[in-house]
Amino acid sequence: MKEVKIKSYAKVNLVLDCLYKRPDGYHEVEMIMQTINLFDKINIKPYKEINVRTDHPLVPNDQRNLAYQAALLVQKKYPEIKGVEINIEKFIPVEAGLAGGSSNAASVILGMNKLFGLSMTQGEMLEMAAKLGSDVPFFLTSPTALAQGRGEKLTQLKDCPLLWLVLVKPPFGVKTSEVYQNLNLIHRKSQTNIKKYIKALEEGDKDYLTKMLYNILETSTLKLYPEVYHLKERLKKMGAKNVLMSGSGPTVFALFSSQEEAQNFSLKIKEEALQVFLACTIDGKLYKERIEENAI
Numbered sequence: 001m002k003e004v005k006i007k008s009y010a011k012v013n014l015v016l017d018c019l020y021k022r023p024d025g026y027h028e029v030e031m032i033m034q035t036i037n038l039f040d041k042i043n044i045k046p047y048k049e050i051n052v053r054t055d056h057p058l059v060p061n062d063q064r065n066l067a068y069q070a071a072l073l074v075q076k077k078y079p080e081i082k083g084v085e086i087n088i089e090k091f092i093p094v095e096a097g098l099a100g101g102s103s104n105a106a107s108v109i110l111g112m113n114k115l116f117g118l119s120m121t122q123g124e125m126l127e128m129a130a131k132l133g134s135d136v137p138f139f140l141t142s143p144t145a146l147a148q149g150r151g152e153k154l155t156q157l158k159d160c161p162l163l164w165l166v167l168v169k170p171p172f173g174v175k176t177s178e179v180y181q182n183l184n185l186i187h188r189k190s191q192t193n194i195k196k197y198i199k200a201l202e203e204g205d206k207d208y209l210t211k212m213l214y215n216i217l218e219t220s221t222l223k224l225y226p227e228v229y230h231l232k233e234r235l236k237k238m239g240a241k242n243v244l245m246s247g248s249g250p251t252v253f254a255l256f257s258s259q260e261e262a263q264n265f266s267l268k269i270k271e272e273a274l275q276v277f278l279a280c281t282i283d284g285k286l287y288k289e290r291i292e293e294n295a296i
Contacts, residue, residue: 003045004115008088008107009282010038010098011138012165012246012253015197016215018185026134026150027180030194032201033135034160035143035287036279038167040104041089042067044111049083050075056090058173059101066105066132073128074112081116084108093275095173097247099135106139143287144201146194159284161204164262167246167253168235169275170227179248183220210255213244221249228252231274238268 015032022028050071052061063069067086075081086108092100106129113120120128122140129136134151142156200208222229228250232243240254256262262278269276 001115001117003043004111006042006044006107006111008040008042008092008100008103009035009139010092010100010103010279011035011135012098012167012244013215014160014209014213014244015194016217016247017194018183018188018216020185022150027183028149029147029151031147031151032157032194032197033138033145033147035139035282036165037282038092038098038277038279040092040100040107042104042107042111043087043089044108044115045085046081046115047083047085050086051083052086052088054088054090056088056094058094059088059090066101066136067108069132070105070108070128070136071112073131074109074118077128078116078118081112084112084115093169093251093277095175096169096251097174097245097249098167098251099139099247102133102135103139105129105132105136110140143282143284146198157198158202160201160209160281161206162283163206163209163281164256164259165253165277165279165281166240166256166262166266166269167251167277167279168231168269169251169277170225170231171273171275172225172227172250174221174225174249176248178224179217179220182224183217188216206257210257211242213242213255215245215247217248218245221245225250235269239265 011033013031014034017030019028052065052068071084092098109125125140126137130152137152141154144157144160146155232252235243243252243254245252266276266278
């Protein structure tokens with residue numbers, strides 16, 4: 001096979017809660033993660049060495065890039081592979097809380113498995129993905145999942161009903177490590193009920209899913225970056241039922257039941273400094289086909 005082309009999807013957190021800080025330095029989390037149809041395009045082909053190319057000035061092309069690290073792990077397991085050329089066309093904003101880098105890494109594992117006919121099982125790929133970061137395994141499972149532990153313990157959930165998102169990214173990035181370092185759980189009280197949210201997914205209750213979004217990391221990010229707080233409030237005043245920050249931020253999003261409603265809302269946001277994206281949730285059929293067609 002000469003090359004593999006693969007879509008590398010973004011994700012949002014519909015619910016993100018941190019229970020406590022673990023002895024290993026990670027936080028014990030409970031998250032409901034959802035894949036959306038905002039994606040990067042990745043092209044992978046055999047090469048004399050590992051070479052990563054991107055069209056974004058803020059994305060490194062060396063070993064700091066998770067896609068590069070993913071290729072290294074595959075090469076270590078299969079030393080007969082001399083290298084790969086990985087071209088990443090970026091559409092997912094960088095340092096945005098949408099896990100673009102983690103998604104790229106998972107896509108490289110999938111793509112190399114197909115390109116070289118490695119016949120890795122999903123279990124083998126998940127084990128490899130977990131070494132790269134807490135979010136990476138999610139992109140090798142299902143479009144809607146409950147993540148626990150440090151994020152690597154995944155339980156497939158019923159597909160989220162079709163919802164439309166308007167995502168808005170401020171003109172700056174956020175470092176996840178900084179957000180977690182400033183997270184104070186001493187006075188934490190449970191603000192959400194994961195079981196109720198999972199039940200709403202099972203029942204397809206769009207009203208509950210839209211209104212009961214929650215992210216404990218907002219308590220840290222909004223203090224560090226008050227611009228995110230002001231953006232959230234502005235979007236609410238414009239008519240969004242609820243606005244949530246995804247991951248560690250700074251991207252925020254609002255959910256809508258229809259494409260028309262989401263499009264009309266997105267047109268209200270005219271500030272040039274903001275990046276605005278229209279997307280929708282992905283169903284299991286599409287995601288399963290993506291994984292199966294790239295896994296020998």
